Amino acid sequence: xxxxxxxxxxxxxxxxxxxxxxxxxxxxxxxxxxxxxxxxxxxxxxxxxxxxxxxxxxxxxxxxxxxxxxxxxxxxxxxxxxxxxxxxxxxxxxxxxxxxxxxxxxxxxxxxxxxxxxxxxxxxxxxxxxxxxxxxxxxxxxxxxxxxxxxxxxxxxxxxxxxxxxxxxxxxxxxxxxxxxxxxxxxxxxxxxxxxxxxxxxxxxxxxxxxxxxxxxxxxxxxxxxxxxxxxxxxxxxxxxxxxxxxxxxxxxxxxxxxxxxxxxxxxxxxxxxxxxxxxxxxxxxxxxxxxxxxxxxxxxxxxxxxxxxxxxxxxxxxxxxxxxxxxxxxxxxxxxxxxxxxxxxxxx
Amino acid sequence: xxxxxxxxxxxxxxxxxxxxxxxxxxxxxxxxxxxxxxxxxxxxxxxxxxxxxxxxxxxxxxxxxxxxxxxxxxxxxxxxxxxxxxxxxxxxxxxxxxxxxxxxxxxxxxxxxxxxxxxxxxxxxxxxxxxxxxxxxxxxxxxxxxxxxxxxxxxxxxxxxxxxxxxxxxxxxxxxxxxxxxxxxxxxxxxxxxxxxxxxxxxxxxxxxxxxxxxxxxxxxxxxxxxxxxxxxxxxxxxxxxxxxxxxxxxxxxxxxxxxxxxxxxxxxxxxxxxxxxxxxxxxxxx
Numbered sequence: 001x002x003x004x005x006x007x008x009x010x011x012x013x014x015x016x017x018x019x020x021x022x023x024x025x026x027x028x029x030x031x032x033x034x035x036x037x038x039x040x041x042x043x044x045x046x047x048x049x050x051x052x053x054x055x056x057x058x059x060x061x062x063x064x065x066x067x068x069x070x071x072x073x074x075x076x077x078x079x080x081x082x083x084x085x086x087x088x089x090x091x092x093x094x095x096x097x098x099x100x101x102x103x104x105x106x107x108x109x110x111x112x113x114x115x116x117x118x119x120x121x122x123x124x125x126x127x128x129x130x131x132x133x134x135x136x137x138x139x140x141x142x143x144x145x146x147x148x149x150x151x152x153x154x155x156x157x158x159x160x161x162x163x164x165x166x167x168x169x170x171x172x173x174x175x176x177x178x179x180x181x182x183x184x185x186x187x188x189x190x191x192x193x194x195x196x197x198x199x200x201x202x203x204x205x206x207x208x209x210x211x212x213x214x215x216x217x218x219x220x221x222x223x224x225x226x227x228x229x230x231x232x233x234x235x236x237x238x239x240x241x242x243x244x245x246x247x248x249x250x251x252x253x254x255x256x257x258x259x260x261x262x263x264x265x266x267x268x269x270x271x272x273x274x275x276x277x278x279x280x281x282x283x284x285x286x287x288x289x290x291x292x293x294x295x296x297x298x299x300x301x302x303x304x305x306x307x308x309x310x311x312x313x314x315x316x317x318x319x320x321x322x323x324x325x326x327x328x329x330x331x332x333x334x335x336x337x338x339x340x341x342x343x344x345x346x347x348x349x
Numbered sequence: 350x351x352x353x354x355x356x357x358x359x360x361x362x363x364x365x366x367x368x369x370x371x372x373x374x375x376x377x378x379x380x381x382x383x384x385x386x387x388x389x390x391x392x393x394x395x396x397x398x399x400x401x402x403x404x405x406x407x408x409x410x411x412x413x414x415x416x417x418x419x420x421x422x423x424x425x426x427x428x429x430x431x432x433x434x435x436x437x438x439x440x441x442x443x444x445x446x447x448x449x450x451x452x453x454x455x456x457x458x459x460x461x462x463x464x465x466x467x468x469x470x471x472x473x474x475x476x477x478x479x480x481x482x483x484x485x486x487x488x489x490x491x492x493x494x495x496x497x498x499x500x501x502x503x504x505x506x507x508x509x510x511x512x513x514x515x516x517x518x519x520x521x522x523x524x525x526x527x528x529x530x531x532x533x534x535x536x537x538x539x540x541x542x543x544x545x546x547x548x549x550x551x552x553x554x555x556x557x558x559x560x561x562x563x564x565x566x567x568x569x570x571x572x573x574x575x576x577x578x579x580x581x582x583x584x585x586x587x588x589x590x591x592x593x594x595x596x597x598x599x600x601x602x603x604x605x606x607x608x609x610x611x612x613x614x615x616x617x618x619x620x621x622x623x624x625x626x627x628x629x630x631x632x633x634x635x636x
Contacts (some may be wrong), residue, residue, distance in 0.1 A: 071597045169583045171598045209500050212583045222478040337599050349584045
């Protein structure tokens, strides 16, 4: 190279070399690398802190955990359909999971590759992928503003909470489960949401805000925009651990709940690693650690005794988890587009 | 004729300099856009049968048209407010000298230096029920209950006008600086007052800047997904969130593509209108 720096030919040559380099496979040891989706907030925190080290210890493989909403995971897998998927393990709530199965985005889970699969409670063993936890909803309220803890959804309709109630759109399982439950209590079922919409209309005067997604929903409580509203058990605990004055109560009419499962993505080159990653999430050790405060992740492994807040607020023993209110998400998925439009129409200012 | 054409076209070989950018645009903008248009012409979610079904269903539902109309109107309101507040600022900045002008310019550009998410969140803190404005109002006894600014259209308009302000002020400043001060002096000398001079001389001469600013701010305001969502919430549904809802929450790509195309064409029409306005105003001034 000349003293004056690179001449034109050298620059071109270096550029070509760089281009050639970048055309090589991203990682020569790509067979030993796993990319797993995780949810934001508590989930990514516990997956980084506990699941990642346990998985690396078990396999020695490299791991990347990427925060993505369920809908984003499905969008990305749909866009990459037929080619190499952008990640190998998906984490989805019940509704999106059924969608992913329908769209052919995930492969069947092989219990032979997962020694801990059989230790899960029966409802959490699914041939498309095990439930790694369960989520449930109830009412969150600000104890500084509301002295008598609410007990049922009806409390949200109480005139004294005019302009103070927060609900969330149907974009999240949280919003969808709330609508399905008030529908159930108003005498409807998953085939028609008319009773729910009729009931929702009478809630409008009490609404302070309808959040666009569950991230914005947490903000409503954190910024004091709402004093009472529907919320997820785990999100409430996360908010509380950050110093937000908020308490969670289950509603007396039964606790709406859903499974959150992990899945091996179709066409992943590392199916074995993906199974091991998911299996690690099913171990009693990991689920015991995740159940501690401030995480409060509900275990699905029957061998993990319930403790802490999960025991005092959600269920006494593992079998109680099966007695919660579950919905038919295949039917809910089918109705979702129409209900989203109806929801848009009804809540519009 | 050939000579004039030769003057208009770049010299032989010069056009090659634009090739990398053109290629980049074709690959990463034109191609995806065409893909979007193609997807919008599928009747079903799984994209098996082609047709105009998505467009028909968009135009046959009154709510969709309301959402489109209110989004376009929101842009008009926010752009008007931005112009109303930005013009004086640009005027002072254009007249300021040396360091003062540098300071003005810094203040104008400052918002662009932070992310739009951060800027919007700052407004959430200001407009909230327990925010700065409401606390002040209540402390002064001007309101007994918090005023609803967050999740209201007024709030969205205020925030958009501030967040997009630099796009209005910068082109205005440039135009105002280029106006020969002798014009205003001549007008004064001929007996026109300050206001008359402003409306008859300065304002018409700054029209190109006003229109450039309005085009930029308008396009930014109607597509400001983050601001619409964080400040407006879902009860005020605007097109960007509506598109997101259809594409992401419901995975209905053909419908989302169709409403994107409709939205894009509507915004383009409004911008074309502004461009025509600028042509006619230029024709008026320069005859």
